[in-house]
Amino acid sequence: QSVLTQTPSVSAAPGQKVTISCSGSSSNIGDNSVAWYQQLPGTAPKLLIYDDNKRPSGIPDRFSGSKSDTSATLGITGLQTGDEADYYCGTWDSSLSAGVFGGGTKLTVL
Amino acid sequence: EVQLLASGGGLVQPGGSMRLSCTASGLSFSDYAMTWVRQAPGRGLEWVSGISHSGDNTYYADSAKGRFTVSRDNSKNALYLQMINLRAEDAAVYYCAKTAMTTNRRGKVFYYGMDVWGQGSTITVSS
Numbered sequence: 001q002s003v004l005t006q007t008p009s010v011s012a013a014p015g016q017k018v019t020i021s022c023s024g025s026s027s028n029i030g031d032n033s034v035a036w037y038q039q040l041p042g043t044a045p046k047l048l049i050y051d052d053n054k055r056p057s058g059i060p061d062r063f064s065g066s067k068s069d070t071s072a073t074l075g076i077t078g079l080q081t082g083d084e085a086d087y088y089c090g091t092w093d094s095s096l097s098a099g100v101f102g103g104g105t106k107l108t109v110l
Numbered sequence: 111e112v113q114l115l116a117s118g119g120g121l122v123q124p125g126g127s128m129r130l131s132c133t134a135s136g137l138s139f140s141d142y143a144m145t146w147v148r149q150a151p152g153r154g155l156e157w158v159s160g161i162s163h164s165g166d167n168t169y170y171a172d173s174a175k176g177r178f179t180v181s182r183d184n185s186k187n188a189l190y191l192q193m194i195n196l197r198a199e200d201a202a203v204y205y206c207a208k209t210a211m212t213t214n215r216r217g218k219v220f221y222y223g224m225d226v227w228g229q230g231s232t233i234t235v236s237s
Contacts, residue, residue, distance in 0.1 A: 002154065035223030037155070044205055044230055045147075045155060050223035088155050092211070092221035098171050099145060099157035099221070 003028060004089055004102035011108040012079055020074040020105045022089030028100055032092040034072040036065055039086045039104075048087075049074060076107070084109050112136040114228035116206050121234045126196050130231055132189040132206030137226075140164070140184035143211040145224055146191050148202035156202070159191060160209060167213055173199075196235050203230040 005023040012018040022034065036049040047056050049065035052072065064075040072089055089102040118130040132144070146158040159180040160169040168180050179192040189206050210222035 032219070032221050033223070035221075037224075039155075044227040045207075045224075046227070047223055047225045050210065050225065056225055086154075090155070090157070090223070092219050094219070096172075097219070098169055099147075099160060101147075101155045101157055104154040 002103040003093060003096070003100035004091070006087075006089060006102035006105045008103070009106045009108065011110055013110050014079050014081060016079050017075065017077045018079060018107065020076075020087050020089075020107070022072045022074070022102045024070050024072075024091065024100075026070060027095035028070075028091050028093040029067065029072055030070040031094045034065065034067055034089055034091045036063075036072075036074045037088045037090065038083075039088065041085070045088065079109050081109050083107060112208065112226045114206050114208065114226060116204065116228040116231035119204065119231035119233045121236060122196050123237050124197060124235055126235075127192070127194045128196060128233060129193070130191040130204055130206075130233075132191075132228055134187045134189070134208070137208065139182075139187040143209040144180075144182060144189045145207045145209045146180060146189075147205045147207060147224070147227075148200075149205070149230075150199070150202040153202075158204070160211070161189070162211075162213060167217075169219075193233075196233070198235050201233055201235045203232050205230045 033051045037045040039045045052067040053065040145160045161180045206228040207224035208226040
């Protein structure tokens with residue numbers, strides 16, 4: 001059971017938009033920045049979004065992040081087949097004094 | 111280019127010990143916090159342990175407390191995870207990651223994310 005809650009799977013057609021949600025509590029998302037990671041099959045995770053809504057260099061603006069209270073959302077527009085991956089949210093939990101992840105959301109581009 | 115290379119994985123018997131290493135290049139290693147994250151086969155990411163840039167502050171998941179010890183040698187650009195009393199549920203790919211994280215004088219952590227990941231090192235726990 002993960003500290004952060006994500007929908008296990010989402011799907012959409014190429015070119016469409018999808019949102020992936022991440023729900024937490026006042027001790028984690030409500031108290032710290034959220035990061036989002038993309039994990040393609042068989043590879044290490046890759047940082048997509050940091051500090052709630054900032055994109056590292058090289059990440060296209062099709063990817064966006066937002067946060068409200070104890071929930072965060074990853075948005076992906078102009079879906080491509082190469083976006084098929086597992087997506088994880090992560091943050092710090094001030095009560096646990098530890099990092100936490102969501103259980104991951106598998107994105108299928110139909 | 112920043113690179114992290116994890117090593118030291120392999121097969122270990124239940125109750126055994128193992129030490130993972132992560133060697134960094136292309137960055138001022140002593141400026142950055144580091145994290146160990148693991149992923150069991152077919153499962154999601156699990157945060158395991160973190161360490162501040164100086165090594166003065168260490169953090170552990172409940173699953174790691176008392177059995178795992180994180181450390182670093184900034185003179186060698188190296189991060190370590192010493193694991194003892196390994197269990198079947200510790201079998202996973204272990205990733206090291208460069209972490210944007212600071213701590214204020216009150217000990218509050220400001221966390222921004224893990225921006226560079228190593229390729230992973232696999233630990234198998236089996237008799």
